[in-house]
Amino acid sequence: MYSLLYVRSAVDDLTARARIRDAAINAFAATGFDATVRQIAARAGVSAGLITHHFGSKEALREECDAEVLRQILALKVEGIGMAPGESVARIAQLGDYGPAFGYMLRSLRDGGESGRIFLQNMIDDARDYTAAAVKSGMVLPSRDEDARVELLVTQSVGGMLLQLSLRGQTDFSNGAELIRSLTGSTSFALLELYTQGLLTDSSILDAFVDQTAQSNHEPLKKQK
Amino acid sequence: MYSLLYVRSAVDDLTARARIRDAAINAFAATGFDATVRQIAARAGVSAGLITHHFGSKEALREECDAEVLRQILALKVEGIGMAPGESVARIAQLGDYGPAFGYMLRSLRDGGESGRIFLQNMIDDARDYTAAAVKSGMVLPSRDEDARVELLVTQSVGGMLLQLSLRGQTDFSNGAELIRSLTGSTSFALLELYTQGLLTDSSILDAFVDQTAQSNHEPLKKQK
């Protein structure tokens, strides 16, 4: 009568199906989404045919990987202490055994496809909440367009992370801890500096920009009521 | 005796070899680097065999595309008026017929391979120069680590651009003007706001960070002599 209690202690306790899925997540994170089913099969220690037997197609397997990774990421409700969305996101990779999921997400983001878009939208929605909290607590300056700022901060943080990995020749995304290690360098300081002191000396050009766009018919700004 | 004067007015004036190369740049920008030789051939209006005849292999063709795109990008010595590296870069796509080259570069950057790394390094080196000029002119605040800041600004600007294209479902990179159009929205304002006012209220945490890292053995900062 302990069948309801599903323990997942060691790798060997996983069903072959779950083992294949985890191997696929690792393989995709390590070498990208053109990892072949044979390579995945080798990682999982099964035959290639068994993968098709269980999942039907490589695409279906990937969808299941997407779902599993999203589940793991959402399970980590990062408490919104941080200021920099990039750092908050980065912390995910350190927590527990979520490294492969983190790398998979990065890979998906870089890929530019629909699943990456979903991951990204998820992060933005998440960041909106804890940015609002940080503004309320007085830690973060308010913005005239909170939504646009959150979108900017998340895309720049994550996108910058991706390009810095390229810059450092990091091609294997399966080890989350190693990814973070190669990112925490002098740029962390530059980020903090930018976030505290800004970049431009003349803040009047901000107002000039507002006036200018107010005249146009684009209305890119939310009206301040 | 006018053989030295090589006019390149219309598409038909190009040699088939150059036409194939340009078709390849367009194809790679439009659908990524797994565009097939046959697809490229169709764009160029030639047979697939002719491509191999001229270039030997798909890889060699891509290398020639890399070289041509880099040549075009370097030919555009963007006068360093701007503040935001992202905007400066973005302006490239508007100038003349460089749209496909711009899209090709973005595609290469997203790809994460070695050629993308070279494009990126090129942009960083470029930005270092006109950031220094902007600091000297008093438009941009000085940084305690100029190199780290430039790397941060470029990777975040370009990386953010890439992810915002994903967010907007933009998958075809062959039309530079259209790419820019989908990027200039409310985020432009958020960028300017961030660059003028910063993000964090308490600037003392910057000093705290400096003190903290000074104690560690990492020495991520340049010594201030």
Added chain:
DNA sequence: GTCTATATAATGATAGAC
């Protein structure tokens, strides 16, 4: 459930005619 063997489709590259 799992494997081996095979079918099928697509891709990069080659060979030879014109």
Added chain:
DNA sequence: GTCTATCATTATATAGAC
């Protein structure tokens, strides 16, 4: 220089034995 036809390789997916 250019094309058509073909080869060799690789990938996913299927079929059937155990």
